[in-house]
Amino acid sequence: MKSSNEGREKRAKRKEVLEKKKAVDELLKSASLNKDHLASFRPFCRYDRNGLFLYLESGGGDKLSSSVKQYIQNLLKVNMEAAFGPEWPMEEKAKRRDMVSSNAHYIFVRDGVCDSANEESPLVGFVHFRFTLEEELPVLYVYEIQLESRVQGKGMGKFLMQLLELIAHKCRMSAVVLTVQKTNTAAMNFYTSKLRYTISRISPSKVDPLMGVEKNYEILCKALNHEAKTILEVKLLELKLF
Numbered sequence: 001m002k003s004s005n006e007g008r009e010k011r012a013k014r015k016e017v018l019e020k021k022k023a024v025d026e027l028l029k030s031a032s033l034n035k036d037h038l039a040s041f042r043p044f045c046r047y048d049r050n051g052l053f054l055y056l057e058s059g060g061g062d063k064l065s066s067s068v069k070q071y072i073q074n075l076l077k078v079n080m081e082a083a084f085g086p087e088w089p090m091e092e093k094a095k096r097r098d099m100v101s102s103n104a105h106y107i108f109v110r111d112g113v114c115d116s117a118n119e120e121s122p123l124v125g126f127v128h129f130r131f132t133l134e135e136e137l138p139v140l141y142v143y144e145i146q147l148e149s150r151v152q153g154k155g156m157g158k159f160l161m162q163l164l165e166l167i168a169h170k171c172r173m174s175a176v177v178l179t180v181q182k183t184n185t186a187a188m189n190f191y192t193s194k195l196r197y198t199i200s201r202i203s204p205s206k207v208d209p210l211m212g213v214e215k216n217y218e219i220l221c222k223a224l225n226h227e228a229k230t231i232l233e234v235k236l237l238e239l240k241l242f
Helices: 002-033 037-045 066-099 156-170 185-194 209-214 226-232 236-241
Strands: 046-049 052-060 105-111 123-134 137-147 175-181 217-223
Touching: 002 123, 002 137, 037 046, 037 052, 037 105, 037 156, 046 156, 052 156, 066 123, 066 137, 066 175, 105 156, 123 156, 137 156, 137 226, 156 175, 156 185, 175 185, 175 226, 185 217, 217 226
Parallel strands: 137 175
Antiparallel strands: 046 052, 052 105, 105 123, 123 137, 175 217
């Protein structure tokens, strides 16, 4: 009888695991198939603050024009080359591959008023994000958030991150996750102090402090539900141990 009960419990547990995996896969598929996540947040497609008037539009990695690809490459080089140092040439190649993936979702930031009758307003920044798995949880992963220097420091970065969190909530993701170079102290302070992101339990420095010393980046996260908070965020007790 005991063996029979154990067998039923194992089958029930296996069924529960498979059903959860199926639900997560469907969430990721649904989010990835949506080509315009801004459609649900039209009031957020304009930014009129601090002397800036910008508008946002959606894009996909497999739909980028040659001019937009060049813009992305140029802005990444300007903003990120110093942070990566001698590792930049290799990192730049990886970013070029990532840039055109069919899984890459974009939010483009343009200067001025959108008028389809005229030439497009110039780009002043972009966000590259994807929907993926981290520790078996569906997350919105921010690959890039890049702004030109002339529009930095005026609240646009915070605005874009808050928009990404809204998109993540809408798509029922468990967390927003991103990677920051350790040398990029301004970005690290921005995420941890202003936006209350934490160094994740899956970051190299938390997985293995010795290995973490060798890595030049940290993985940050903001959990959007209790399960993600338990799995991805570092508890206060654990923080004291590092």
